[in-house]
Structures are given as structure tokens and as C-alpha cells.
Amino acid sequence: MEQIPILKLGECLIVSIQVDMHDRLAMTLQDDLTERIVATRARGVLIDISALEIVDSFIGRMLGTIASVARVLDAVTIVVGMRPAVAITLVELGLALPGVRTALNVEKGMELIESSLRESSGVSGRSPA
Amino acid sequence: MSTPLSLRDAISKDEVGLLADWIRYQLSAATLRRDLMNDSELREQSRRFLSALGEALGATNGKLDFAQPEWSEVREVLNEISRARARQGFSPAETATFVFSLKQPLFDRLQELHGRDARALASSLWQASEVLDGLGLITSDAYQAGREELIARQQQEMLELSTPVVELWDGVLALPLIGTLDSERTQVVMESLLGKIVETGAGIAIIDITGVPTVDTLVAQHLLKTVSAARLMGAECIISGIRPQIAQTIVHLGVDLGQVITKSSLAAAFAIALDRRGLAICRAKG
Numbered sequence: 137m138e139q140i141p142i143l144k145l146g147e148c149l150i151v152s153i154q155v156d157m158h159d160r161l162a163m164t165l166q167d168d169l170t171e172r173i174v175a176t177r178a179r180g181v182l183i184d185i186s187a188l189e190i191v192d193s194f195i196g197r198m199l200g201t202i203a204s205v206a207r208v209l210d211a212v213t214i215v216v217g218m219r220p221a222v223a224i225t226l227v228e229l230g231l232a233l234p235g236v237r238t239a240l241n242v243e244k245g246m247e248l249i250e251s252s253l254r255e256s257s258g259v260s261g262r263s264p265a
Numbered sequence: 266m267s268t269p270l271s272l273r274d275a276i277s278k279d280e281v282g283l284l285a286d287w288i289r290y291q292l293s294a295a296t297l298r299r300d301l302m303n304d305s306e307l308r309e310q311s312r313r314f315l316s317a318l319g320e321a322l323g324a325t326n327g328k329l330d331f332a333q334p335e336w337s338e339v340r341e342v343l344n345e346i347s348r349a350r351a352r353q354g355f356s357p358a359e360t361a362t363f364v365f366s367l368k369q370p371l372f373d374r375l376q377e378l379h380g381r382d383a384r385a386l387a388s389s390l391w392q393a394s395e396v397l398d399g400l401g402l403i404t405s406d407a408y409q410a411g412r413e414e415l416i417a418r419q420q421q422e423m424l425e426l427s428t429p430v431v432e433l434w435d436g437v438l439a440l441p442l443i444g445t446l447d448s449e450r451t452q453v454v455m456e457s458l459l460g461k462i463v464e465t466g467a468g469i470a471i472i473d474i475t476g477v478p479t480v481d482t483l484v485a486q487h488l489l490k491t492v493s494a495a496r497l498m499g500a501e502c503i504i505s506g507i508r509p510q511i512a513q514t515i516v517h518l519g520v521d522l523g524q525v526i527t528k529s530s531l532a533a534a535f536a537i538a539l540d541r542r543g544l545a546i547c548r549a550k551g
Contacts, residue, residue: 215497216499218497218498218499220455220456220459220460220462220463220494220498222497223459223494223495223497223498224452224455224456224459224494226494226497227455227490227493227494227497228490232493232496232497233497238496238497238498238499239499240462240463240466240468240498240499240500241466241499244466244468244499245499
């Protein structure tokens with residue numbers, strides 16, 4: 137069965153979606169990612185969708201759900217690499233993904249995760265896992 | 266029917282003389298616009314129209330139908346003249362008068378032709394009126410079409426001219442909006458902004474609405490859409506250039522600008538943007 141690989145880098149999980157997302161794959165990804173966040177005690181999740189040319193309402197909602205789930209598990213989610221056409225389509229659909237943080241590319245996304253982790257560890261004083 | 270024949274005779278019998286009379290009438294008429302067009306151009310237009318009309322009347326079978334091929338030459342000439350006049354700034358009435366002014370010299374000829382036969386004269390006059398009225402309406406249509414083309418072209422040009430995205434600083438974009446924001450323009454604005462974000466890797470975009478005359482709920486919605494789209498690409502937006510009156514309108518309309526940062530001037534927005542990038546401007550020593 138098709139599966140999207142989830143890579144671990146330090147305290148982060150990195151997902152790069154390189155294939156056309158269909159609904160079943162999206163559900164699988166959501167499940168896998170939740171399990172991996174718990175298993176690896178990850179603090180950040182980076183989802184790269186630069187290869188996605190089409191993001192429908194279902195995938196859009198999935199991104200929102202992943203972000204919410206990750207937040208419950210104390211991890212920040214950053215969606216990176218959205219194409220302009222995709223962004224316009226999502227906004228026209230009324231899916232502005234309010235709970236999801238975004239960055240232009242993987243590099244900026246990693247910076248954002250690192251800075252937000254620094255902030256939160258400074259405030260809560262939680263020791264690294 | 267014989268009447269188109271008499272009409273044709275009236276024109277073809279002394280076309281040169283009729284043309285001269287007609288031009289004299291036009292030149293002495295109050296509607297003449299010497300400021301827009303010179304006499305020789307008027308002469309040329311009149312000559313072309315009259316010869317086309319004479320030919321069409323010669324070829325027609327007595328029924329009046331301007332869609333027939335024998336009228337195509339006349340239609341073309343009128344189209345060309347009307348469009349040219351629309352561009353030159355004539356009013357629709359002045360353009361149609363070009364055709365209607367032919368009535369007087371033509372009626373004179375018909376009168377001469379029929380002499381004392383009042384019945385034939387009345388019927389000929391009716392025919393002539395019908396032909397010229399129909400052709401006058403064609404000029405109006407063509408004039409309208411010419412104007413609409415002009416408007417469409419200007420709209421397109423405005424759309425292209427009015428949506429520049431400029432780079433203020435490394436990683437800071439500015440989008441000075443001028444004119445009303447409708448959905449078509451929002452689309453263009455969004456596309457150019459997002460394209461520029463990808464190109465420059467900018468993290469902050471300042472949307473300046475100093476040049477937007479009014480902000481109603483629809484315009485606000487378009488603005489928010491643009492902000493949301495930019496945010497999905499990882500860029501934060503600041504809306505600047507909000508005039509006092511617009512601020513009041515926004516509040517009265519109950520528009521919720523949500524989490525968007527708003528500033529009254531572009532300078533204030535730029536200061537925020539620099540701050541976000543960890544930069545500061547300081548006075549040079551000396």
C-alpha cells in the first residue's frame with residue numbers, strides 16, 4: 137500500500153508530499169503522523185506541499201486537522217511550499233487554514249520551528265526530550 | 266416597387282452635384298465640428314458614403330434589408346466612419362447627424378424628380394427616410410461598439426498598470442493599491458503578489474490602500490482574501506494607508522480585519538516590517 141514517508145530530524149518530523157493526494161492516503165498520513173509524534177516525542181512537524189498542484193477541500197481540512205492534533209500533542213505544525221495557485225484556490229474556497237502556520241520553503245519553515253521551540257522552552261522551561 | 270428606383274435616380278443622376286450640396290449643408294450646419302475634423306476629411310467620408318449608397322441602391326431588388334450582401338459596402342463604410350468619429354470625440358448624435366444631414370439635399374432632388382406628382386413624391390420621401398433612418402441607426406450601433414472597445418482596452422491597460430509589487434527591502438514587499446478593488450482586480454493583485462513572494466522569498470508584504478477611494482464590505486473581503494492567500498504562502502501582511510474616513514467606514518460596517526496588522530501610514534508599516542526582520546534604522550553619526 138502507498139505510504140508517505142515521515143522523516144525524523146532532531147525534534148522534528150518532516151513530511152514531503154510528492155504524490156497526488158487522494159483521500160485515503162490523506163487519512164493514512166494523518167494516522168501515521170499522529171503515531172509518530174507520540175512515538176518520537178517530536179516537538180515540530182514540517183509538511184512540504186511544494187509538489188502538490190491540487191489541494192482540494194478535503195486535503196485542506198486534513199492539514200488543519202493535523203495541525204490541531206499536533207498542537208494537542210504539544211508540537212508545532214508548519215506547512216511549507218504552497219504554490220500561489222493553490223493558495224488562491226484555498227482562499228476562494230473559504231479555507232484560509234486559520235490554525236495552520238505557514239512558511240515559504242523548507243528552510244524558512246525549519247527556522248520558524250526552531251524559533252518557536254526556543255520561545256516555548258524558554259517560557260515553560262520544559263527539558264528537551 | 267418603383268420607389269427605390271426613383272431614389273436611385275435621385276442619387277445617380279447627379280451624384281457630384283448632390284455631393285456638393287450635401288457637403289455645403291454639412292459645412293453650414295451648427296453641428297459641424299471643425300475642432301475635431303477638417304473639411305477635406307469630411308468631404309472624403311461623404312464621397313465614400315454616397316458612392317457606396319448609390320451602388321447599394323442600384324444593386325438592391327426593391328426590398329430594404331441592410332443585412333443583404335449588397336449593403337455590406339455601405340455598412341463597412343459607416344462602421345469605419347463611426348468608429349473613427351468615436352475615437353475623435355464626436356458625440357453619438359453628431360455621428361448620426363452625418364447620415365441624417367443627407368435628407369435635405371436628397372429630398373430636394375426627389376422633389377425636382379417628381380415635379381407635381383404629390384403621391385409619388387410622398388412615397389419616395391418615405392422610402393428615402395426609411396433608408397437614411399436605418400443607416401443612421403447603424404452608425405449609432407457602430408459608434409457604441411467603437412466606444413465599448415475603447416473602454417475595454419483602457420480597462421485592460423489600467424489593470425496592468427495599477428498593480429505593481431515593489432521590493433522595499435530585502436524580504437519586505439509593498440503593494441500600493443490605486444483605484445477600486447473589484448474581484449477581477451483582486452485576482453490580478455493576488456497573483457502578482459504571490460508570484461513576487463515566491464520570486465523574492467519575502468516574509469512580509471505591506472498592502473498600502475492610500476489610493477483606494479472607498480472601502481466597503483466587498484473591498485474589505487477582497488483585502489482579507491489577499492492577506493489570507495499571502496499567509497498561506499508564509500508571508501505576513503500589513504495593511505497601511507488607512508485614511509481617517511476609511512477607518513470610520515470600516516468600523517461602521519462592522520468589518521472584522523481579524524489578526525491583520527493595520528497602520529495609518531506606509532512609513533509606520535515599514536518600521537514594523539523592519540522590526541520583524543530584526544533591523545533598525547538609525548541616524549548616521551556626524
